Amino acid sequence: MRRHLPLILLVLGIVILLMSLNNPFKxxxxxxxxxxxxxxxxxxxxxxxxxxxxxxxxxxxxxxxxxxxxxxxxxxxxxxxxxxxxxxxxxxxxxxxxxxxxxxxxxxxxxxxxxxxxxxxxxxxxxxxxxxxxxxxxxxxxxxxxxxxxxxxxxxxxxxxxxxxxxxxxxxxxxxxxxxxxKSEGEDVNIALFGLGLAIFLLGVARARREHIADSGRRGGGAEDL
Incomplete structure (x- = not known):
């Protein structure tokens, strides 16, 4: 579950960003x-x-x-x-x-x-x-x-x-x-929702980067010098 967390955060962030840009006409x-x-x-x-x-x-x-x-x-x-x-x-x-x-x-x-x-x-x-x-x-x-x-x-x-x-x-x-x-204010960007989606997306990017660095370190630690 932990290894899939960055992907989940990225997808969730993108979904929320799209929701913030697609408010219904009111x-x-x-x-x-x-x-x-x-x-x-x-x-x-x-x-x-x-x-x-x-x-x-x-x-x-x-x-x-x-x-x-x-x-x-x-x-x-x-x-x-x-x-x-x-x-x-x-x-x-x-x-x-x-x-x-x-x-x-x-x-x-x-x-x-x-x-x-x-x-x-x-x-x-x-x-x-x-x-x-x-x-x-x-x-x-x-x-x-x-x-x-x-x-x-x-x-x-x-x-x-x-x-x-x-x-x-x-x-x-x-x-x-x-x-x-x-006339409507409904199709304007929902700033609060946009900010939440962006924060979750950036968190997912950061977690994915840390996972990549950790995986690279583990692979490097197992190698032997010739």
């Missing part, structure tokens, strides 16, 4: 919402892991975003907006007209469940908004991309490792997306 928080065509939902990903369920293909973009408030209202005209971000809080029909120099873009949205709109890329734009509900206009100061770990399981659910960034869910289809986001 739902802490969930939310359900609609994302209308051409609009965005911004999800705070500052948690260990997320699962995203959607019935419409979405574009996912992970960013560290810094924004500043400009104004709000139902009829808005502002000039010199570097990179506009519009937030609609409730059900609303709104028309957005953005222009810069000779170029302009005008589009009407019907929003059922709130959401965000980034109508144009960077540039200094004049923004005109007409809505039957409240619209908030922000200016995007920076939007730095990040590269989180993302996997898709066989049922089509999107699994994402969280972090200190925001997740943009972008609907580029012509159909409204029904989305459910589940």
């Amino acid at each position: 739902e802490e928080e969930h939310s359900s919402f609609l994302i209308e065509p051409g609009t965005i939902e911004i999800v705070d990903a500052n948690i260990s892991s997320l699962i995203i369920e959607t019935d419409v293909p979405l574009c996912l973009d992970a960013r560290v975003i810094k924004i500043s408030y400009i104004t709000n209202g139902s009829s808005i005209q502002v000039k010199g907006v570097h990179w506009p971000l519009l937030r609609v809080r409730d059900t609303s029909t709104l028309t957005i007209d953005v222009s810069k120099g000779q170029g302009s873009l005008k589009r009407t949205y019907t929003i059922q469940d709130g959401g965000y709109i980034i109508p144009v890329d960077e540039g200094y734009w004049e923004v005109n908004v007409s809505s039957n509900g409240e619209v908030v206009i922000y200016e995007i100061e920076t939007m730095t991309p990040v590269d989180p770990l993302v996997t898709i399981d066989t049922s089509g659910k999107i699994h994402l490792r969280g972090g200190k960034f925001s997740l943009l869910l972008i609907n580029t289809c012509n159909t409204t997306a029904h989305v459910r986001v589940l």
Whole structure:
């Protein structure tokens, strides 16, 4: 039994280490919402892991975003907006007209469940908004991309490792997306279990090394000089 103890400790340590890295997903928080065509939902990903369920293909973009408030209202005209971000809080029909120099873009949205709109890329734009509900206009100061770990399981659910960034869910289809986001701390590494497994594994390594040295000594002591 004593001779097999190092192997037992090594195997036990590896099993506990694997258990610490494979905690089951434990739902802490969930939310359900609609994302209308051409609009965005911004999800705070500052948690260990997320699962995203959607019935419409979405574009996912992970960013560290810094924004500043400009104004709000139902009829808005502002000039010199570097990179506009519009937030609609409730059900609303709104028309957005953005222009810069000779170029302009005008589009009407019907929003059922709130959401965000980034109508144009960077540039200094004049923004005109007409809505039957409240619209908030922000200016995007920076939007730095990040590269989180993302996997898709066989049922089509999107699994994402969280972090200190925001997740943009972008609907580029012509159909409204029904989305459910589940957040959890469950897939983070169990530090206590990881430490225990590592300690047992290192103990097994040390015992195996001592056994090897002892065996070498016994074999050497039985030899005769010629």
